[in-house]
Structure formats: C-alpha cells, structure tokens
Amino acid sequence: MLKYHMPLYRPPSEGENLIIQATLGCSFNRCTFCSMYHEKTYTERSIDDVLLDIDQGASEWSNASRVFLADGDALALPTDHLIKILDHLALRLPKLTRVSCYALPANLLKKSLAELTLLQEHKLNLLYYGIESGHAPLLKTIHKGATPWGMEEGLLKAEQAKMKISATVVLGLAGQDGWKEHIDGTVELLKKAPINYLSTLQLFLDDSVRPQFLAGFKSAFKFQDDWAILTEQYRLIENLTTLPKRVIFRSNHASNALALAGNLPKDRQRLLSEIKAAQEGTKSLRPDFLRGL
Ligand code: SF4
Structure with a gap:
C-alpha cells in the first residue's frame, strides 16, 4: 500500500485524486500564520523513491487521471527532476490528464517561461498558489517572502505557459487596523494577475x-470577528469589477463563516446579495464547531 510521510496536506479539490509526495515539508516554512510543515524538515525525495511510489500508486489505482504532487511546494524541485516524475506518471497512468502542486510565489518566479511551458506540456497544468494578500507591507509582516509585483510577474508567466492557477486570499489577515489596505491591495493585484480559481x-x-504571528x-493585533470578515468579503467582491479573465470563486473552505460560490465578475451582484443576507441575519453562518483548517 502507498505509504505517506505524515502529516499530509492537499487542497480540498484534490481529495479524490492520487497524491504522490515529491518533496517533504515546505522549502520556505517561514510564513508566520502557517504551522502546516513545522514538524517536517524540507527534503527533496530521491527520484527513485518517488518513482517507486508512482509504481505503487498506479498498481492500486491504474485509472487515476489526476495527481497532486505533495508536500508544500513541489515546484521547488529542479525542472529536470520534475520532468522525470511527470514522465513516469504519464507512463504508468494512461488516463492522466492533470498534475498539480502547491507553488510558492518565489519558486514560481524562479522558473523561466521555457521551464514552465515544458512542465505544462508534461501535464503539470495546475498550481495552487497562496496570494494571501496583495498589500506589500502586510506580506512583509507575515514573512510571505513575496511582493505584489513579484506575484503579478509570476502569475503572468504561468498564464503565458498555459498553466492554470488556483489562488487563495486570507480574510482577517491584517486584523482590525489594516483590513482596508489588505483588501484594496488584493483587489489591485487580482485586477492585473490572471488566475482561474x-x-x-x-x-x-x-x-x-x-x-510569532x-x-x-507593530501594534497589538486585533482580530476581526465574523461580521468584520463579511465586510472584508463584501469589499473584495464589490471591487472585483474587472478581471483579466473569468474566475471561478469559492469561499467553501472549512475556515469560512459563509460559504459562497460563483463566477467573477459575472455573479458579483448575487454574491454581494448573499453576503448582505448574512449580514442582516437571513442567511446563517457556519457554526464555530464546524470550522477549521
Ligand atoms: S509557503 Fe505555504 S506551506 Fe510554506 S510556510 Fe508559507 S503558507 Fe506554509
């Protein structure tokens, strides 16, 4: 049976797909809000071990068409190493259509357009990318190791390479004092950087x-409550009037008080109405005991 080095994380949308650990941990591991890989030392697994896992995974699930490369940021691997993994996946899984992984902004920036194009042609065609915020001072405060302009450059390059991007933004990240700047900076970035989800x-x-967070x-952090989070959500969606391309939007992660789903900017008004309904108490929020990561 395919064995994993625990803990193992994957995006919710990869829950029914084959997972192969190409790396262990996160090559950065310094974002102050994140505890996911604190127990793991970042390791590039040997190509032989990864290929054996692929063989094992394929023997258990030969019809798998989608594969997620764990852990934190398989894109940190050298391109020729990734190509060997992708080629073996294609060899052992005849129905393979999509390979995905987490991608740190810094690691996406490091890859050239030619490298990303090559990876995409070998079916690494979806990257999960943590924007978190588009506000430069906040990114510095949380040690994201990224800037809005660097993220814009990386995301434009991924788009040119025909890769799809699934991005996340963290509401409440700036607390009560900096929330407007957090949301407005994020809107500014999203209006320029092409993403799909x-x-x-x-x-x-x-x-x-x-x-550590x-x-x-500099001043005492004051947490946003659910009502303030709804105000952040409203301001974000309200201002996403134009985007480089159609974006499939979701706030159905278990951390969210209010689950939303739609296409942006097309469904903006409907999503805003749903937030309004929650603010007015006619649409209920997810109870605390059902929240988490
Ligand atoms: S890059 Fe991602 S996994 Fe690594 S520390 Fe930051 S948030 Fe966590």
Missing part, C-alpha cells in the same frame, strides 16, 4: 504559531 480563507491560527505586527 480564487478561494478566500478566514484567518485561523494554530496555537503553535500565534505568538502576533509579534510581527
């Missing part, structure tokens, strides 16, 4: 990272 998450801090802010 957008999800909003709600800030959820594990106890182990709470002190709070210490990054």
Whole structure:
C-alpha cells in the first residue's frame, strides 16, 4: 500500500485524486500564520523513491487521471527532476490528464517561461498558489517572502505557459487596523494577475504559531470577528469589477463563516446579495464547531 510521510496536506479539490509526495515539508516554512510543515524538515525525495511510489500508486489505482504532487511546494524541485516524475506518471497512468502542486510565489518566479511551458506540456497544468494578500507591507509582516509585483510577474508567466492557477486570499489577515489596505491591495493585484480559481480563507491560527504571528505586527493585533470578515468579503467582491479573465470563486473552505460560490465578475451582484443576507441575519453562518483548517 502507498505509504505517506505524515502529516499530509492537499487542497480540498484534490481529495479524490492520487497524491504522490515529491518533496517533504515546505522549502520556505517561514510564513508566520502557517504551522502546516513545522514538524517536517524540507527534503527533496530521491527520484527513485518517488518513482517507486508512482509504481505503487498506479498498481492500486491504474485509472487515476489526476495527481497532486505533495508536500508544500513541489515546484521547488529542479525542472529536470520534475520532468522525470511527470514522465513516469504519464507512463504508468494512461488516463492522466492533470498534475498539480502547491507553488510558492518565489519558486514560481524562479522558473523561466521555457521551464514552465515544458512542465505544462508534461501535464503539470495546475498550481495552487497562496496570494494571501496583495498589500506589500502586510506580506512583509507575515514573512510571505513575496511582493505584489513579484506575484503579478509570476502569475503572468504561468498564464503565458498555459498553466492554470488556483489562488487563495486570507480574510482577517491584517486584523482590525489594516483590513482596508489588505483588501484594496488584493483587489489591485487580482485586477492585473490572471488566475482561474480564487478561494478566500478566514484567518485561523494554530496555537503553535500565534505568538510569532502576533509579534510581527507593530501594534497589538486585533482580530476581526465574523461580521468584520463579511465586510472584508463584501469589499473584495464589490471591487472585483474587472478581471483579466473569468474566475471561478469559492469561499467553501472549512475556515469560512459563509460559504459562497460563483463566477467573477459575472455573479458579483448575487454574491454581494448573499453576503448582505448574512449580514442582516437571513442567511446563517457556519457554526464555530464546524470550522477549521
Ligand atoms: S503558507 Fe505555504 S509557503 Fe508559507 S510556510 Fe506554509 S506551506 Fe510554506
């Protein structure tokens, strides 16, 4: 049976797909709000071990058509290493149509257009990408290792390489003092950077990272409550009037108080009406006990 190095994380939309661990942990591991890979030392797994896992996965699930390369950012691997993995996946899984992985902004920037195009041609065609915020000072505060202009450049390059991007934004990330700048900077970035899917998450801090997260802010961090998060959500969607391309929007991650789904900008008005209904108490929020990461 295919064995994994735990803990194992994957995007909710990859829950029914084959997962192969190409790396362990996250090559960056410094975002102050994130505890996912604190217990793991970043490791590039040997190509032989990964190919054996692919053989095992294919023997258990020969009809798999979608594969997620874990852990935190398989895009950190050298391109020739990734190509070997992708070629073996294609060899062992005849129905393969899509390979995806998490991609750090810095690692996407490091890959050339030619490398990304080559990877896309070998079916690495979906990247999960944490924007978190488009506000430069906030990105610095949370140690994201990224800037809005760097993210714009990387996302434009991925688009040119015909890769699809599923991006996330974290509501509540700036607290009560900086929320408007957080949302407005994010809107500005999203209006320039082409993405295919957008999800909003709600800030959820594990106890182990709470002190380091709070210490990054110059003044005492004041958390947003659910009503303030709805105001952030409203301002975000209200201002996404034009986008480089149609975006499939979701806020159905378990961290969210309000689940929303639609296409942007087409469904803007309907999504805003749903947020309004929640603000007025006619649409209920997800109870606390059902929230999490
Ligand atoms: S948010 Fe992503 S890039 Fe940042 S530490 Fe966590 S896994 Fe790594």
